[in-house]
Amino acid sequence: ERSQDVPIAVAVxxxxxxxxxxISDIRGLRQLTPSLQTTTGQSSATGSVLSxxxxxTAGDNPGFEPAVGVFIDGVYRARSGIxxxxxxxxxxxxxxxxxxxxLFGRNTSAGALSITTARPEFxxxxxxxxxxxxxxxxxxxxxxTGPVSxxxxxxxxxxxxxxxxxxxxxxxxNRINDVNRWFARGQALYENDTVSFRLIAD
Numbered sequence: 001e002r003s004q005d006v007p008i009a010v011a012v013x014x015x016x017x018x019x020x021x022x023i024s025d026i027r028g029l030r031q032l033t034p035s036l037q038t039t040t041g042q043s044s045a046t047g048s049v050l051s052x053x054x055x056x057t058a059g060d061n062p063g064f065e066p067a068v069g070v071f072i073d074g075v076y077r078a079r080s081g082i083x084x085x086x087x088x089x090x091x092x093x094x095x096x097x098x099x100x101x102x103l104f105g106r107n108t109s110a111g112a113l114s115i116t117t118a119r120p121e122f123x124x125x126x127x128x129x130x131x132x133x134x135x136x137x138x139x140x141x142x143x144x145t146g147p148v149s150x151x152x153x154x155x156x157x158x159x160x161x162x163x164x165x166x167x168x169x170x171x172x173x174n175r176i177n178d179v180n181r182w183f184a185r186g187q188a189l190y191e192n193d194t195v196s197f198r199l200i201a202d
Contacts, residue, residue, distance in 0.1 A: 009097040011035070015090050015118065024086055024139065024161070026050075026070070026113065033095045036113070052097050052111035069100070069108035072115045073200060076105075088157045088185050088202075089118040089127065089143060119198065120155035120189040122147045137163035137179075155187040 003010055011033045021031055027038040027048070037051045049056055050068040057067045070077040093115050100108040124146035131139045143157035160182045165175030185202035 008100075011095045011097070013093045013095075015092065018090055018093065026087070026115075029093060029095070029113075033093075035097055036095050050113065052095065055110040065107050067107070067110040069104055069112045070115070071104065071112060073117055074114075076107075078107075086139075086141070086159045086161050086181060086183055087115070087117075088159070088183065091116045091118050117185075117200075118155070120153035120187050121145045122150075122153050133163070135164040135166055137161075151190055151192050153189045153191075155189075156185070158182070158184045 003012055013029070013032050017032060021028065023029060023031065030036050030038055035053050037054070037056070039049045039051075050066065050070070051057075052068055055067060057064050066079065093113070096104075096108075096112045096114065098111055100112040104112045126142070126144040128142040129140065131137075133139075139159075139161045141157070141159040143155065145153065145155040147153045161179055162181075163179040165178035167176040168174070169176060183202060185200070187201075188199045190197045
């Protein structure tokens with residue numbers, strides 16, 4: 001539906017906006033949606049706390065139930081840290097403000113973050129990117145999509161992100177708060193005049 005017709009306070013960010021802003025994970029979404037705040041606690045891997053309109057779960061203990069529910073392609077992610085990994089190509093991101101228990105169930109008392117990824121396409125295409133930053137940061141992503149038949153299309157995406165920690169332990173000389181993440185995601189889309197079926201594995 002058009003967002004103007006939906007009786008919910010919702011902000012929608014499209015794929016082109018995400019790409020232009022250089023957003024690679026959910027922490028970057030706060031640049032485009034002011035009501036959404038993401039903070040990182042003691043761990044860059046799991047210590048992520050989401051809040052909407054200033055309301056969220058206090059602390060970054062992974063055992064706490066979040067007040068902002070994260071949904072990727074309609075699948076609920078029980079911990080916001082799980083959704084902190086690099087995002088595959090995105091179709092749109094919807095930030096729904098206020099309690100969403102009627103539509104999304106429990107753990108959405110502050111709101112919901114709904115992420116819809118790009119579907120397989122019936123035209124051959126692909127993408128690739130590579131970037132390098134300080135602390136030996138390396139980020140690479142690649143993907144390909146195309147048809148198998150007139151009713152079946154496939155898509156495969158993958159990515160890798162690593163960075164040395166920016167905190168040094170003076171006793172052991174180890175780096176702390178480093179990043180070492182990767183993802184692989186495959187999709188199959190079967191579509192005809194009456195049925196549309198999408199299978200995702202990541």
